[in-house]
Amino acid sequence: MFRPVAQIPLDYSVFKDKNSVFAWAPSGAILFGNGCVARTGQELKRLGVSRVVVVSDQGLVKAGIVQKVLDALEQAGVTYQLYDQCEADPSVETVEAIAALAKDADLLVGVGGGSSIDPAKAAAILVTNGGSIRDYQGCDKFSKAPLPLVAIPTAAGTGTETTPFAVITDRQRAWKMPIGGTGIMPALVIADPELTYSLPPHITAATGMDALTHAIEAYTSRCTEPISDALAIQAIKLLAKAIRPAVFRGDIDRDARYDMMMGSMLAGYAFTSASLGISHCMAHPLGAMYHVPHGVGNAICLPVVMEFNMGAWPERYADIAPFFGEDVSGLSVLDGARKGVECVYRLVEDLPIQPLEHWGVTLQSLDQLADEAMKGGDRPNNARMTTKEDFIRLYTKALTLKKQG
Ligand SMILES: [Fe+2]
Known part of the structure; x- marks a missing residue:
């Protein structure tokens, strides 16, 4: 079985503190709201687009979600071709196939999560710059502006619709290539909560925990700044309140899906x-x-990591319990921080997240896992410094977390 064994770090961040300068490069536009996917065609028409390639996967075709996008394009008279063969861990070959289809297109429309939107981002580079996608590994390695991209997320989780990064798997080298650059930020995000109504509870739980991990890690990293703080705080509040109802009654709770x-x-x-x-x-x-879904891996690791980190920045971690609606008045800063960690442990226990054992992870594999974790691009950004021995201890603790399936 193919197993990518490593990632190289993508050096896209600059350490930020009150003595440093930070820059913001948000996406072009956001269209957000229930039913807004029906406006996809008219929005593209307004942008002067007439030929697009829609990038998605078979699961979303079968769920009828891709058809909603295609109907909207047809109603607005936008000509499209559909690439619906995206896979988990999207490959170099998938990127090449999308780029070949899009060589005469005005724009790409990625419908899905990272498995669709990431290869669309990468193909957008290839269409205008040529060569192999392997040439663009790293940050800002392309010279010509990529084809514009519209991102339509179908789950509340990866956030790839908001980022200038893509991860593409190179099967020849058993390698996951990070590819980044502000040019691959989507020109337009169309975020329609209705597209998530039919997601099953275990997917809602895993993707939602990925989002919560993004928010908490962004709020506690070494690279925080005031704008990201404001966004992370609101994200934690929304996700902490909405994730249980979205998982347990996501078929009817429109407010939870929206949040x-x-x-x-x-x-x-x-x-x-x-x-x-x-x-x-x-x-x-x-x-x-081990093919542990990204959100499941984060769900299990997040509380363990928070517990490990909280002593490095207790004031920041003490903010988290109140975001979950918990009262920390009268507690010391460290006890307040501990309460935030407990909130996340309890949340993960409540959700249908399967334990690492279920995915075949064993104590024997911890050494190799720790070696790979040490190569992680975000390790220097973490609140607390880490060693390989730390990762072994953290994985050991994560393995002992027993969750109901
Ligand atoms: Fe993530």
């Missing part, structure tokens, strides 16, 4: 600036080596 979609998007913008932490460093090799 999850908004929280996920805000968290995406927050971490684009503030970066992430070591929960993501730990989740990536779990995905690469």
